[in-house]
Every structure is written in C-alpha cells, then in structure tokens.
Amino acid sequence: MPEVLKAPLVVEFPFTRSLGPVQSAFLTGLRERVVLGVATADGRTLVPPVEYDPVTAEDLRDLVEVAPTGTVTTWAWNHEPRRGQPLDTPFAWVLVRLDGADTALLHALDVPGPDAVRTGTRVRIRWAEERTGAITDIACFEPYDGEPAELTGSDGTFEEKVTGIVAHARLDYTYSPGRAQSAYIAALSGRRTVGERCPSCRKVYVPPRGACPTCGVATAEQVEVGPAGTVTTFCIVNIKAKNLDIEVPYVYAHIALDGAGLALHGRIGGIPYDQVRMGLRVEPVWTDGGRYPDHYRPTGEPDADYETYKELL
Amino acid sequence: MTRDIAVVAFGQTDTLRTTEEMSEVEMLMPVLHDVLERTGLKTADIGFTCSGSSDYLAGRAFSFTLALDGVGAWPPISESHVEMDGAWALYEAWTKLLTGDADTALVYSYGKSSPGPVRDVLTRQLDPYYLAPLWPDSVALAALQAQALIDAGDTDEPALAGIAARSRATDNPHAQLRGPVPHGDYLVRPLRTGDCPPIGDGAAAVVLAAGERARALCERPAWIRGIDHRIEPHALGVRDLTDSPSTRLAAEKAGAFERPVDTAELHAPFTSQEVVLRKALKLGDDVRVNPSGGALAANPIMAAGLIRIGEAATRIHRGESDRALAHATSGPCLQQNLVAVLEGDPR
Ligand SMILES: [Zn+2]
Numbered sequence: 159m160p161e162v163l164k165a166p167l168v169v170e171f172p173f174t175r176s177l178g179p180v181q182s183a184f185l186t187g188l189r190e191r192v193v194l195g196v197a198t199a200d201g202r203t204l205v206p207p208v209e210y211d212p213v214t215a216e217d218l219r220d221l222v223e224v225a226p227t228g229t230v231t232t233w234a235w236n237h238e239p240r241r242g243q244p245l246d247t248p249f250a251w252v253l254v255r256l257d258g259a260d261t262a263l264l265h266a267l268d269v270p271g272p273d274a275v276r277t278g279t280r281v282r283i284r285w286a287e288e289r290t291g292a293i294t295d296i297a298c299f300e301p302y303d304g305e306p307a308e309l310t311g312s313d314g315t316f317e318e319k320v321t322g323i324v325a326h327a328r329l330d331y332t333y334s335p336g337r338a339q340s341a342y343i344a345a346l347s348g349r350r351t352v353g354e355r356c357p358s359c360r361k362v363y364v365p366p367r368g369a370c371p372t373c374g375v376a377t378a379e380q381v382e383v384g385p386a387g388t389v390t391t392f393c394i395v396n397i398k399a400k401n402l403d404i405e406v407p408y409v410y411a412h413i414a415l416d417g418a419g420l421a422l423h424g425r426i427g428g429i430p431y432d433q434v435r436m437g438l439r440v441e442p443v444w445t446d447g448g449r450y451p452d453h454y455r456p457t458g459e460p461d462a463d464y465e466t467y468k469e470l471l
Numbered sequence: 472m473t474r475d476i477a478v479v480a481f482g483q484t485d486t487l488r489t490t491e492e493m494s495e496v497e498m499l500m501p502v503l504h505d506v507l508e509r510t511g512l513k514t515a516d517i518g519f520t521c522s523g524s525s526d527y528l529a530g531r532a533f534s535f536t537l538a539l540d541g542v543g544a545w546p547p548i549s550e551s552h553v554e555m556d557g558a559w560a561l562y563e564a565w566t567k568l569l570t571g572d573a574d575t576a577l578v579y580s581y582g583k584s585s586p587g588p589v590r591d592v593l594t595r596q597l598d599p600y601y602l603a604p605l606w607p608d609s610v611a612l613a614a615l616q617a618q619a620l621i622d623a624g625d626t627d628e629p630a631l632a633g634i635a636a637r638s639r640a641t642d643n644p645h646a647q648l649r650g651p652v653p654h655g656d657y658l659v660r661p662l663r664t665g666d667c668p669p670i671g672d673g674a675a676a677v678v679l680a681a682g683e684r685a686r687a688l689c690e691r692p693a694w695i696r697g698i699d700h701r702i703e704p705h706a707l708g709v710r711d712l713t714d715s716p717s718t719r720l721a722a723e724k725a726g727a728f729e730r731p732v733d734t735a736e737l738h739a740p741f742t743s744q745e746v747v748l749r750k751a752l753k754l755g756d757d758v759r760v761n762p763s764g765g766a767l768a769a770n771p772i773m774a775a776g777l778i779r780i781g782e783a784a785t786r787i788h789r790g791e792s793d794r795a796l797a798h799a800t801s802g803p804c805l806q807q808n809l810v811a812v813l814e815g816d817p818r
Contacts, residue, residue: 162491169530181600206601212704234614235660242606251611253708262708272660277622293601325599331530331587336494368497374514374543
C-alpha cells in the first residue's frame with residue numbers, strides 16, 4: 159500500500175447575512191455604545207434580543223435599553239485562547255446578565271487569572287475602539303465595582319441602521335484521499351492511469367473511489383487503462399477562471415479512456431476549440447514534473463464509432 | 472401507533488483517533504455489509520435508506536453523496552439524509568416505516584473528525600449573529616455548563632472524574648479510550664481532558680424492520696416503544712444550563728416514565744452532561760448507565776447518538792436488557808435531545 163497522501167485544505171467563506179428589525183437595532187446600538195434588549199409579553203427583558211419569543215414564538219419588537227454593567231452567571235477559564243476568540247491572552251468565558259436584563263449574554267472577561275472571577279462577579283462592557291455594528295463591538299468585559307451604570311435614554315432609533323453582517327469563517331483541514339484515490343494519484347505521478355474493477359459487475363472505475371456505486375461493494379483489483387481515449391461529450395468554456403492561466407475559449411470534455419467503465423474529465427488542447435467533436439480520439443499530454451495530465455490532445459486516429467462509447471456518455 | 476417497529480441489527484466500526492488511510496466510504500462500507508449480513512438482506516431488499524453526517528467535519532462538500540457509493544444505489548433506491556447525528560436519521564426511518572411505505576430500513580451515519588479542528592468546526596453550528604463571531608469552542612461552552620452545575624451544588628470536580636473513570640472502565644472492544652485514563656489538566660476550567668470526549672473517526676449502521684418481518688430477521692427484536700426529540704431555546708443565556716427540559720419532555724413523549732428501564736445509553740460527550748441527563752431522566756442508581764462507555768469512551772461525531780440506540784438494542788438482542796432507554800444529543804450544552812425506549816419480548 160502506498161504511503162498515506164496528505165495536503166492542507168482551507169475552507170474559507172464570508173457569509174453575508176441580513177438582520178431582522180430587533181437584531182438590527184441591537185447591533186446598531188452596540189456601534190453607538192447602547193445596549194438594547196427586547197421585552198416579552200410576560201414582562202421579561204431578553205439580552206441579547208431575539209425576534210421571536212423563545213417560549214411562545216410571538217413576534218417581539220419592544221426595545222428596552224439595559225445597562226452596560228452586569229453580573230456573571232457562569233464562567234469558564236480559557237488559558238489557551240484559540241484563533242478568532244475575543245482576546246489573545248488567557249481570559250474567562252462568561253455569561254453575563256446585564257443590569258436590567260433577565261437573560262445572559264456570552265462574551266469574554268479580561269481578568270488576570272481564574273482566581274479573579276466567580277459566579278456573581280460584577281463586570282462592565284469594554285467597548286472596541288472601532289465599532290461596525292457587530293457583537294465584536296463589545297471588545298470584552300472587565301471587572302467593575304459599582305452600581306448599575308446609567309442609561310443613555312435611547313429608544314432604539316438610530317441614524318444609518320446596520321442592516322446586515324458579514325460573518326467570516328475559516329477552517330483548516332488536512333485532506334487525505336483514502337486508499338483507492340491515493341493509489342490512483344500515486345500511479346498518475348508515474349504517468350499511468352490506474353482504475354479499479356468491481357468484483358461484481360466487472361466495471362472499471364476511473365478515478366476509483368474505493369466502492370462500486372452500483373453494487374455497493376469494495377473495488378480492489380487494479381487495472382491500467384488508456385493512455386488514449388475517446389471524447390464522449392464536451393462543452394466550450396468562454397469564461398476565464400480566476401487564477402487559471404488558460405486562454406478562452408477552450409474545450410472541457412468527458413473522456414472515456416480505453417478500458418475504463420466510465421468517463422473522466424479533462425481539457426482538450428492541440429486542436430481549435432470549434433473542431434472538437436464527440437468520438438474524437440485523444441491522449442494525455444504531460445508537462446515536466448506534472449503529477450497529472452495537463453490536457454489531452456488528438457491522437458490523429460479516425461474518430462471512434464458512436465456504438466463503442468454510447469454506454470459511457 | 473399502528474405498527475411495531477424494531478431494531479433488528481446494529482454494527483459499528485472501532486472508533487480511531489485517525490482513519491487517514493481510508494476515505495469516508497471506505498470506512499463506512501464494512502459496517503453496512505455487517506448489518507446486511509446479520510439479517511441476510513441485500514440492498515435491493517431494503518425499503519428505505521436514511522443517513523446522518525456533516526460535511527463540515529472533514530471539510531468535504533457533498534461527502535454524504537459519495538458515502539452512498541457504499542450502499543449500492545442502483546437501480547435507484549428510496550433514500551434520505553439528515554445533516555445531523557444518525558439518531559435523527561433513525562427517527563426519520565421509523566416515521567417512514569410507521570406510514571407503511573416500507574417494511575425495512577437501513578440507517579447509517581459516520582463522522583471523520585480527524586482531518587479538521589473539531590472544536591472550531593463546531594462553532595459554525597452556533598447563532599451566526601451573537602455567538603459564531605466569538606468562536607466559542609465546544610469545550611468552552613460545556614465548561615460554562617459544568618461551572619453552573621458546580622455552583623448549583625449538583626456536582627463537583629471529583630464526582631466528574633468519577634463519571635469519567637466509570638465510563639472508561641468498559642469492556643467495549645470498539646471504544647477509543649478504555650481502562651485507566653489520566654484525568655489530565657484543565658482544557659477549559661472546570662473541565663479537564665478526562666471530562667471531555669476523545670476526538671475520533673467512526674461509523675455505525677442499524678437495520679429497522681416492522682412487525683413479523685422483524686421477528687423473521689432477529690431472534691429477539693428490540694422493539695421501539697416510543698421515540699421523540701425536542702429542542703431548547705437556542706440562546707444559551709435564556710436556558711437553565713443545569714437542567715434539560717427538552718430531554719425530560721422527549722422522554723415523557725417516548726413513554727420512558729411509564730415503567731422503569733434497566734439500562735440507559737446516554738449521549739453525554741462531557742462528564743457534566745451525564746449529571747444533567749440523569750436528573751432530567753430521573754434515573755435511579757439501579758439503572759445501568761452507559762455499559763458501552765458512552766461518548767466519553769468513543770465519540771465519533773454524527774454517529775455517537777445512533778450508537779447509543781444500537782448499543783441499547785444489542786443488549787436487548789442478547790437478552791441482557793428487557794427495557795432500555797437510549798438518548799442522543801446535538802448542539803452546544805445538550806441543545807437538542809432525542810429519547811428512544813426499546814423493549815424485548817418477555818422471556
Ligand atoms: Zn459493481
């Protein structure tokens with residue numbers, strides 16, 4: 159068995175999310191150093207506020223200002239902050255019930271050590287210097303020894319309301335393709351295309367994924383296919399892809415390699431794009447040091463008869 | 472309820488710290504073959520197939536469609552998927568069998584947590600406005616719940632260590648952590664490494680069958696007497712973290728309180744969560760809790776809940792239990808909870 163292949167895989171996505179009226183008021187308020195909650199029909203004030211009552215599911219719209227000071231309701235000491243968390247020095251995660259609120263808000267508390275925090279500790283908001291209308295406008299909480307801070311008197315109306323947020327996310331993985339695909343990739347780097355045959359239906363899968371999707375059994379018998387093959391179908395690409403140094407238009411095709419039970423895909427070169435056709439015979443073109451074919455070009459053979467590849471479309 | 476439906480077979484992989492030499496379908500396929508072999512069924516005999524998994528764990532888009540390769544989905548099968556633990560896939564399959572549309576169902580789930588930073592990955596399931604931008608990881612949120620329990624006098628650190636040790640004193644051959652395991656340093660205080668589940672990869676599969684079909688496929692079917700799932704309000708600060716009203720309600724609807732159970736398989740990834748669940752489910756000291764070791768011994772995310780149902784059913788199959796409760800959870804601090812009650816025929 160070849161060694162396990164691994165490669166870094168970064169999944170990064172900015173989600174643009176719109177806000178409802180209550181979330182919009184709350185996040186706009188944070189930008190203006192005002193904390194707003196929402197009142198429920200039974201007289202409770204929820205902070206952070208939500209659009210619907212968590213008990214009755216009724217619409218909630220009545221904004222109520224609460225103080226930027228409050229009390230820790232539970233905590234956890236985080237001696238090793240992780241990427242993206244509010245502070246990069248050790249801190250306490252806290253749920254804080256702000257003065258005037260009936261529910262608690264999650265954030266970080268900046269204290270020197272776990273001995274400086276307990277349930278019941280009084281705290282106040284430390285505002286971020288640059289505020290955009292996001293939960294991170296609260297930089298963190300800090301200890302506070304005193305009475306509830308005074309309210310600003312805001313009724314929740316602001317100029318230039320925040321109507322959306324962009325939530326960035328990045329996750330770093332180590333991708334490993336598994337046994338069948340590792341064997342395929344290892345063979346490719348030796349300029350051989352190796353599929354796997356299903357022991358039940360005898361079909362040869364290229365690239366192999368380790369299982370026959372028709373029979374639901376493991377494939378294992380390795381079968382070298384190609385190098386030449388037949389274009390079974392194709393499309394003409396007219397839009398230049400970002401970070402891809404290929405002139406448009408070009409042809410991207412399904413290619414049934416000789417001996418394979420299904421087509422793989424690849425770019426067709428060495429022929430004007432408008433002369434590519436179904437049945438065209440092609441072979442892989444390798445570049446120096448390339449671990450997979452750069453593209454496929456015509457072999458010069460006569461076109462394949464439709465009957466020979468119609469099952470592979 | 473018009474039909475009796477039972478778990479007739481259960482299979483699981485060993486849970487391993489990494490399975491980097493296998494793709495997801497390569498990891499999953501052996502357990503699919505295992506449960507089909509136990510019942511003598513072929514893919515074509517299965518009326519409905521339902522799976523649970525999350526693409527975020529391994530970072531592979533549409534991995535659940537690739538996993539279907541292992542089922543053999545041609546000619547086309549009746550199939551569904553939930554982006555949740557397989558326990559919820561089982562719930563969907565149970566519903567399908569209740570309607571009479573199918574007599575047998577194959578339920579499977581799998582999770583490969585090893586390729587990614589799972590504590591961070593799980594932050595992406597949180598409220599995107601107020602929580603996710605702060606990246607509060609799964610251990611941190613569980614630690615807030617643990618501290619709330621300690622403050623309430625419901626537990627203390629030595630008691631939590633005791634839960635960890637009891638869980639890992641299992642003879643479960645599939646477990647990832649077994650025997651004496653150091654309780655370790657704080658990961659996020661008050662939780663130590665020993666209070667947290669191991670990170671691992673694994674897969675599980677269950678076959679369900681209705682009525683006489685179940686009796687034909689299994690000597691002692693594990694009849695699902697009731698199954699229900701409920702959820703807490705999603706803001707953590709609205710909840711009483713020391714209690715789990717959703718678990719209690721699901722148990723009530725599943726009929727768990729009608730008669731005592733002898734065994735309970737609880738999906739409590741953190742020691743402190745077992746304290747909450749025991750209270751919510753009113754489990755006495757005479758109930759055998761997590762003989763499999765539970766999620767503290769092996770926690771393949773997306774499969775660990777289905778495994779609880781499978782473990783409870785297996786004990787009924789073997790005649791080691793007559794009435795068992797199985798629980799599955801999802802989300803931070805026991806956000807969502809499913810309870811199933813399983814029974815064997817009288818002996
Ligand atoms: Zn086959």
